[in-house]
Amino acid sequence: MKISFIGLGNMASAIVRGIAAAHDDASFIIGYNRTTTKTEALAAETGITAATTIEQAAQADILFLGVKPQQLHEIAAQLRPHLRNEQLVVSMAAGKDLNALQALFGHDAFMRIMPNVNAAVGHSTTSYAVSDAVTTAQQLQAVTLLEATGSMIALPEEQFAIFSAIAGAAPAFHYLYMDAIARAAVKEGMAKPIALQIAADAVLGSAKMVLESQTHPIELVDQVCSPGGTTIEGVMTLKAHSFEHAVHESVHAVIEKDRTFE
Numbered sequence: 014m015k016i017s018f019i020g021l022g023n024m025a026s027a028i029v030r031g032i033a034a035a036h037d038d039a040s041f042i043i044g045y046n047r048t049t050t051k052t053e054a055l056a057a058e059t060g061i062t063a064a065t066t067i068e069q070a071a072q073a074d075i076l077f078l079g080v081k082p083q084q085l086h087e088i089a090a091q092l093r094p095h096l097r098n099e100q101l102v103v104s105m106a107a108g109k110d111l112n113a114l115q116a117l118f119g120h121d122a123f124m125r126i127m128p129n130v131n132a133a134v135g136h137s138t139t140s141y142a143v144s145d146a147v148t149t150a151q152q153l154q155a156v157t158l159l160e161a162t163g164s165m166i167a168l169p170e171e172q173f174a175i176f177s178a179i180a181g182a183a184p185a186f187h188y189l190y191m192d193a194i195a196r197a198a199v200k201e202g203m204a205k206p207i208a209l210q211i212a213a214d215a216v217l218g219s220a221k222m223v224l225e226s227q228t229h230p231i232e233l234v235d236q237v238c239s240p241g242g243t244t245i246e247g248v249m250t251l252k253a254h255s256f257e258h259a260v261h262e263s264v265h266a267v268i269e270k271d272r273t274f275e
């Protein structure tokens with residue numbers, strides 16, 4: 014089996030890194046990008062096969078589209094003459110549903126995914142939905158491949174915009190939060206690299222507690238806040254600065270943009 018990635022930007026190259034790391038020989042992955050230096054650099058790093066034309070990438074059994082939603086029209090025009098019925102095309106584009114993709118590419122067998130860049134280290138949580146024309150074997154192949162990048166969740170398409178906000182986009186919020194914590198430590202006199210390491214470790218541990226302790230997050234907050242202690246001062250300050258409201262508004266803004274992508 015051969016798979017290809019058309020467009021090797023931030024998201025597609027993160028998936029390539031995740032899949033390549035799980036295979037001794039990554040040459041079954043064909044990478045194609047408009048800027049060839051990007052393809053060559055990723056091929057040198059991961060061992061994938063570098064393609065110089067879209068026709069080469071179009072030969073694969075599973076084609077992943079890694080371009081931006083606005084660039085799909087251009088790619089569709091280039092790919093249409095080469096697509097065969099038995100090929101599976103996988104789109105990671107925000108805001109583009111299966112019907113729109115099928116119409117754009119004149120192709121029936123489509124999988125839609127919403128990954129995140131933590132795929133590069135095997136920790137994406139990725140949703141997927143398939144069109145009726147996708148066979149059980151094709152779905153299994155694609156899901157198995159992508160499991161190298163993290164966990165896979167079958168999701169009804171109408172939930173994709175919400176998922177896109179809390180899983181596809183939210184890593185950016187989490188990175189921002191860790192940087193903000195570390196920067197606050199810098200202001201108090203700690204060096205940034207060690208502060209960032211500490212902040213990231215605390216976030217990782219907190220995520221494990223939420224996932225594994227069977228305890229509601231608010232109860233965990235209460236466990237950290239000793240009566241009359243230090244943490245409650247910080248929690249009250251976050252609330253006074255509308256922390257939760259800012260998070261809710263941010264998630265809503267992502268969903269609105271996803272639902273109105275042209």
Ligand SMILES: NC(=O)C1=CN([C@@H]2O[C@H](COP(=O)(O)OP(=O)(O)OC[C@H]3O[C@@H](n4cnc5c(N)ncnc54)[C@H](O)[C@@H]3O)[C@@H](O)[C@H]2O)C=CC1
Pocket residue numbers: 019020021022023024025045046047048051079080081082084087088105106107127128129130181182
């Ligand atoms: N960045 C992220 O965290 C996530 C992105 N996505 C989706 O992934 C897709 C890509 O997004 P990013 O990686 O952020 O964008 P990006 O701009 O980093 O990557 C796009 C890549 O496509 C290449 N490209 C553009 N036109 C091309 C063409 N005609 N032929 C070949 N290559 C071409 C560009 O050179 C670039 O390397 C989007 O559809 C986005 O919605 C989904 C989930 C998360």
Ligand SMILES: O=C(O)[C@@H]1CCC=N1
Pocket residue numbers: 107177181182
């Ligand atoms: O910002 C974007 O449009 C993409 C989709 C989800 C995360 N990044």
